[in-house]
Amino acid sequence: MNEGVALKDVYKYVLRSITFETEGKGVYVLLGPNGSGKTTVLRLTAGILKPERGRVLVGGRDPYRDHEVKGAIAYVADTPLTDAFEKCASYLSFYLQTTPRSLRGDFQEAVSYFGLESVLKEPILKLSAGQRKRLELSKLLLRKAPYVLIDEPTANLDSDGRRRTVDLVRRLSKGSLTLLATHEIDLVNELEADVVVLRNGTVEGVYSYERFAGMSDKLQRGYLVAAKLSWKPQAGDPRRLLGQYGSEVEVRKVEVDYAALLRSLGIDVGSLEGGSSISVVWVDTDASQLPIGARVGAVFNAPPDVTIPISVELVVSDRATVLKLVEDLMSKGEVEDLRVSRVV
Amino acid sequence: MDVRDYLRISSALLVYEFRGLFRRRSELLLSPMLSWAIAMVITPLGLALYGSSIGLEKVVVTGMIIGGTISGATVAAIYFLAETSLEALDRVLQVPLPLWVVLLYRFLVSATGGLVVSAFVWLLALPYLGFSPASLFSVLLASYVASLGIIGVVSLAGYKVKNLQKLSIAASLASATLTYLSPLYFPLDVLPVHIKVAVMLNPPSLAVELVRKAVISATLSTSLVASMLAVNLTWFSAGLLALMRRVDSR
Numbered sequence: 001m002n003e004g005v006a007l008k009d010v011y012k013y014v015l016r017s018i019t020f021e022t023e024g025k026g027v028y029v030l031l032g033p034n035g036s037g038k039t040t041v042l043r044l045t046a047g048i049l050k051p052e053r054g055r056v057l058v059g060g061r062d063p064y065r066d067h068e069v070k071g072a073i074a075y076v077a078d079t080p081l082t083d084a085f086e087k088c089a090s091y092l093s094f095y096l097q098t099t100p101r102s103l104r105g106d107f108q109e110a111v112s113y114f115g116l117e118s119v120l121k122e123p124i125l126k127l128s129a130g131q132r133k134r135l136e137l138s139k140l141l142l143r144k145a146p147y148v149l150i151d152e153p154t155a156n157l158d159s160d161g162r163r164r165t166v167d168l169v170r171r172l173s174k175g176s177l178t179l180l181a182t183h184e185i186d187l188v189n190e191l192e193a194d195v196v197v198l199r200n201g202t203v204e205g206v207y208s209y210e211r212f213a214g215m216s217d218k219l220q221r222g223y224l225v226a227a228k229l230s231w232k233p234q235a236g237d238p239r240r241l242l243g244q245y246g247s248e249v250e251v252r253k254v255e256v257d258y259a260a261l262l263r264s265l266g267i268d269v270g271s272l273e274g275g276s277s278i279s280v281v282w283v284d285t286d287a288s289q290l291p292i293g294a295r296v297g298a299v300f301n302a303p304p305d306v307t308i309p310i311s312v313e314l315v316v317s318d319r320a321t322v323l324k325l326v327e328d329l330m331s332k333g334e335v336e337d338l339r340v341s342r343v344v
Numbered sequence: 345m346d347v348r349d350y351l352r353i354s355s356a357l358l359v360y361e362f363r364g365l366f367r368r369r370s371e372l373l374l375s376p377m378l379s380w381a382i383a384m385v386i387t388p389l390g391l392a393l394y395g396s397s398i399g400l401e402k403v404v405v406t407g408m409i410i411g412g413t414i415s416g417a418t419v420a421a422i423y424f425l426a427e428t429s430l431e432a433l434d435r436v437l438q439v440p441l442p443l444w445v446v447l448l449y450r451f452l453v454s455a456t457g458g459l460v461v462s463a464f465v466w467l468l469a470l471p472y473l474g475f476s477p478a479s480l481f482s483v484l485l486a487s488y489v490a491s492l493g494i495i496g497v498v499s500l501a502g503y504k505v506k507n508l509q510k511l512s513i514a515a516s517l518a519s520a521t522l523t524y525l526s527p528l529y530f531p532l533d534v535l536p537v538h539i540k541v542a543v544m545l546n547p548p549s550l551a552v553e554l555v556r557k558a559v560i561s562a563t564l565s566t567s568l569v570a571s572m573l574a575v576n577l578t579w580f581s582a583g584l585l586a587l588m589r590r591v592d593s594r
Binding site: 043046047048049050067068070071073075077081082083085086090094095097098100101 | 345348349352353356357360363368434435437438439440441442443592593594
């Protein structure tokens, strides 16, 4: 079946006349900034979406119409595709049970490889962003598919998770075609992958790894700074600090880890003793939906001995600003995890 | 993929759908069941003591069974809407089965929600009306088939539920429409022909007629069963096709 993936003159959402083709094995990276259409390409290839125009072929067959080829595809989305109340074990079991026997992997191996043993009985809403990513990635070991599609494989992962994921992708690509979407140039270098560069819904170029390595500096548009911090409340709202950088810093994400914040305040969500419990904490991050005084930003008025766990994702235009920004962040809180990578 | 794969994947998908209905969204079923349980505590007893000479309680309890059938079918449609509109489709679309099979399973499982509610109301009514195989069979069949019909109408309408507040408004409206455009309080035959034909197109109308006849006279009308199946399976098929087109074009 391994004839590779081919998109021929495909239109869907932002995509405009996308055409490219891959070999039947190896790693290909769809590289492009946010909104360039990477996820749409993966969903089309997974047979979840139907193109408005053009053809998508996997192994010479249409994955939207041909359910057999759909069974030969392992699709790892950016986050688990289910409601947040579902338990992790149930999410993975369903995926394993709907995998053809010849491709079935081992449940225990998948769980232990990504360190999910302790969260199997938990609902997905209790998981951190990194754990959710690990949960989704573990599908790769449940369905040993000849076609592997991964959306943002390293997003939200710590260094251990990232290393495991890169190792796994390397291993899988020896026997399968792996197509992954990312905006990180460094991931291409780690995997020595061939590259399809997408921009504004069109294919900007298709490069072998050797060719890409020689010109990656030209394609680079900036640096992605991803950090997890214990933010000092007296430093104020981090958005205000980041706003001072103007157009040099594009803020992609500033999120408070509410579960960790509640734990630091002595509230372990869902496992309170003494007969009381909180099973669901609902946080609407759209402040316009909340009454005055209940805005999410209000948590930054917390007592000074409490630090606020936050994660940020920023795109920075040049190296000097990266250094200044990191310095600033370190002065306002304790940096627990920091990753800087080059992005297109 | 061989036959065993198909069977195993199909059963896993069915189990997933049933778990969605009976575990994750069980409150949708429990709410009307609780309402009907409260309704059946004192009202039929009072009516039996007050108007037993004219069998008042039999008329009202029959109406309650019919009401239970309609509210069960409405619940089935609400569950279907919630599961199909709230971005839960991407997951089942990864299942290696034909799209129509995946959606068909969702239709069939959703409709069992209606069956459960109406069977529960029928059980509560047993002390007042007694057991008859015709009434049991008609309640089960009518509620399931009417549920399929209502789900079909909902799919055909293509209503896109974006949040739960809208869903509850839609549910209230649907419940009122289905109830009062059906012959809940009168037999269908008393209506003028052109109105009768229009009312018959309402998915629960013929189910209501079937249940009323079976409960009151303990007989099963095959012509009513055939008409009810024809109307509701037409709605169901049209709804399934419409949903497949919506999924194609989303």
